Amino acid sequence: MSTEEERFLADYSPAEYSSVALTVDLVVFAVTGSTLHAALVRRGGHPFRGALALPGGFVQPDEDALHAAWRELEEETGLDLRAHRAHVEQLATYSSPERDPRMRVVSVAHLALLATDGRTLPDLDPGSDAASAHWHPVHEVLASEDLAFDHRDILADAVERLAGKIEYTLTAAKLVPEEFALYQLRHVYEAVWNTDKLDAGNFTRKLTGALTDTGRKITRSKGAPAAVFTVRNEYLSPPMTRPAAVTNR
Amino acid sequence: MSTEEERFLADYSPAEYSSVALTVDLVVFAVTGSTLHAALVRRGGHPFRGALALPGGFVQPDEDALHAAWRELEEETGLDLRAHRAHVEQLATYSSPERDPRMRVVSVAHLALLATDGRTLPDLDPGSDAASAHWHPVHEVLASEDLAFDHRDILADAVERLAGKIEYTLTAAKLVPEEFALYQLRHVYEAVWNTDKLDAGNFTRKLTGALTDTGRKITRSKGAPAAVFTVRNEYLSPPMTRPAAVTNR
DNA sequence: CGAATAGTGTCTGTGAGACAATATATG
């Protein structure tokens, strides 16, 4: 132990000081259609063999947790982050002494949002090892699947965080290309809130105030062409209101 | 290193694994009048000698961060938690490798709310050592004082978290006795939002829906007696709206 | 043309905010 550390410990009384292994766990979300998906890993080894788990890894000595989250996002999913718009933010820290039966591991969970066009999910490194990540529909997983460690809690917390945050911010736009039509954004809201009751007309009216119209239009298979927008204002005022229906609080 | 740990590390590739010291930092809030106060410690030693800092301490091997926060709340402030209603929740984790110049310390910051009657602040162990905590007005400290480490960021994040949270929950009631009058709750909102523009009549109307009237009344120095309420519903729907004025975002 | 979709118009109910009015306490 260095003298610096000894002086440090002298600051504290009593000096019970122990070290922990610090990891990040990632909740990686992407949307197709009106379904929210998460990138999950099937565990090959003990403990929780065969169960689904969140991707993650150690925080290194020279980086903070957010940096580790970005690095692991690239390493564990095999994503080319130059080709995909991505957003990462801290979720919460899980520190129960028993959360990993092997040793003390404290994990700073992060929320990662990947932009999609709403039709296909980003490729998750098909060539990597057996423990590579695959997309799973979130609300179905939460309803039926067993998850390793405390990853069910983390995943549920992540969904709730995102569901709440898109009420008063345009965080939903992180799940959609930089330029997007309103139906894409609407599908994100439906996917996160697990509902289909969003009136397209009212949705348009409520959101256009926070967006910039590029003047361009795009067309789907059928129907009138939709205007293409970019985000003007990160905050929504007044906020969107989540339908009371499917909300599981 | 135990065999368990070795097997554990084999899960990861590459196995760069390092340990960190894990601490909790506490943002302890209480309200008198319409002013939000935080319990802060004046640092005696290097680094940041003389600067104000948040109370905190190490997470011990057998406890999680929340438990450590409760323990440190009692130890560092000398508060008798049997005599004071208190609420503690996790805020965020601060993990920059340079946040403590002496060694790698990762801190899970927590928000602690102490109930007061709005007239006096809880006593902060007057008999303890020189580094004992004292109350400071939060918005003044943020405007003028230097804080040690990254504690200014943590304190500002805590205020913003609380300011946002009382918009859609009755978390403000954690800063007030279990049974309270509406003016007490209104003062909490004014203190946290750093404003005085809350109309008493409208405030009453908006909140009574989430409260239970005990039927009893209390009287201040002058004026009509105020009804005494308890919390019925933890969530506010529709939410309170924060006045645009003083909000510093 | 028929089907699907985008965006606008319209109506109604709810609630926020401003402020007046009333009731009730103290000194």
Added chain:
DNA sequence: CATATATTGTCTCACAGACACTATTCG
């Protein structure tokens, strides 16, 4: 009585939600 305060009443404006309507595209 003068003053302070709590609570209710009233009015207006803004907006959410429901839904009809129009315009525009594809097949």
